[in-house]
Amino acid sequence: MKVNELFKQELKVINMGLRSFATDLKSQNVEVVHVDWRPVAGGNKKMASLLSKLKGK
Amino acid sequence: MIAKWLIKENSYYDSVTLMLITKEIEARDDVENAVVVMGTDLNKDLLNNVGLLNDETKNATPNDLIIAVRMKEDKFDEIVAKVEELLNKKKSDAGDDYNPPTLDSAIKYMPDSNMVVISLPGAYAADEARKALENDKHVMLFSDNVTIEQERELKELAVSKGLLMMGPDCGTAMINQVPLCFCNKVRKGNIGIVGASGTGTQEVMVQIDRLGGGCSQVIGTGGRDLKKEIGGLMMTLGIQALAADPETEVIVLVSKPPAYEIAEKVLKTLKEAGKKAVVCFIGGDDELVRKYGFIAANSLEDAAFKAVALAKGEEPKDAPLFEESEEIIDKMAAEERAKMSPKQKYLRGLFSGGTLCDEALKMFTKEFGGIYSNIALSEEYQLKDSKKSFEHTALDLGDDEFTRGRPHPMIDSYMRQQMILKEAEDEEVAVLLLDVVLGYGSNEDPAGSLVEHIKLAKKKFADRGQYLSVVAYVCGTKADPQNYDQQVKKLKDAGVILMPSNAQAVRFAMKVVRGL
The missing domain is CATH 3.40.50.720 (NAD(P)-binding Rossmann-like Domain)
Known part of the structure; x- marks a missing residue:
């Protein structure tokens, strides 16, 4: 199972959302990349849904 | 009063960062209201509530940052500069070269x-x-x-x-010794945990550490995993992963009581794992656990106590009710009672950890028949107004209605400070019971943020010729970033009685009020 492979690896994290979670990991010398995320289509739900449909094609 | 606002298009920041900045701006003497938020519908309601919603702020999108302030005199440029400085600081603290x-x-x-x-x-x-x-x-x-x-x-x-999908609503995990989100730093060891409840899992980890054991992996599942709709998918996968993990010798399951058929399914998987195990279905069906040949825990501390015994190859026994002798505890409780006035009768629990509150409710109900709460165990004891305690009450201040628009009480003590002062107005209160949760994710000085309000509350009682007993438990380890010893000292210096586990703190508080 992939989980058991994970247990043998060094943890490398991508963090999306609360920046403090990335700060905490960084302070423990864990490799972490914080995503400068923002809502798709400026938070316009209709536009976001249209975009995701286009991507799926 | 002058109201001013600024909209910064296409600048997204997370809600906790913004809530903490808002708090800092609002603390200024010259500011009446400050709202620093993303332009979501929910946040526009917030602006509306304080009269800062107008045509411009109404048109902001969830991708736009709104800084809106009502102040005594126009210091808006200075305030905006401060907000920007704080935002940049938060960014550089994360230390990333590239986002x-x-x-x-x-x-x-x-x-x-x-x-x-x-x-x-x-x-x-x-x-x-x-x-x-x-x-x-x-x-x-x-x-x-x-x-x-x-x-x-x-x-x-x-x-x-074969991947982990921990959550939604998963607050605690530790993978390869790395604490994730809200999590304590514990010793490495041979006990693996799969937990469906955040602070419940933190309590078991912390108690394992305190009792000399250590953890291999801590897998969170999110609170709904054992509901019928999900069927324990992640708990099952977690058990299988720990079964195949050579570092894990003992498995601990932590969850609120699941539906019967889901409990059976999970216990069957645990049987197949073929490892020693302790099951803590907080206040749930021990019979079923024993039927499958596993050890049932009667509290979160007890789960840790039994797991540590198993991990050392010893026969597991029930955790003692108190670490101190019962004689000393009885004496301490009697001394607390002796300082009170005849009017004082009730326990008031103000919790930041939901599962710690739930454990308190279950323990208290078993002995006293019931306790009022915003997360009550039965309809009869559900508070109509969560901010108005009644007779014996324990509140989960991390529940939705207390956290709307502000950070969780494990991050920001504001709501708990207010509630401590509110309880101090009530002459019938005898004992205040608090949890102080340390670890990554939590406030950097939770004890420090509470002690001034505890002292004020104690003073209010003293001024009335009464005495307020304050009992607390610090859920943390010496390896946590907050400095455990200092946290304990701050509370002790404020006259707080400390117990070494949540269960013991609840038991002590019950001992005090039982004699009143």
């Missing part, structure tokens, strides 16, 4: 990443979690407001790939 704009670009930037931690607003979180799983990354989904259908879909995808 990719999307998950896809982050994966390209760090192709060997193996865990994606997601704490985005719920409406967006499931999509990003799905993308992460499709890219063979394990996921910890901290966000709530993800539908149960989405949860099912995500967990089925994860199980088909």
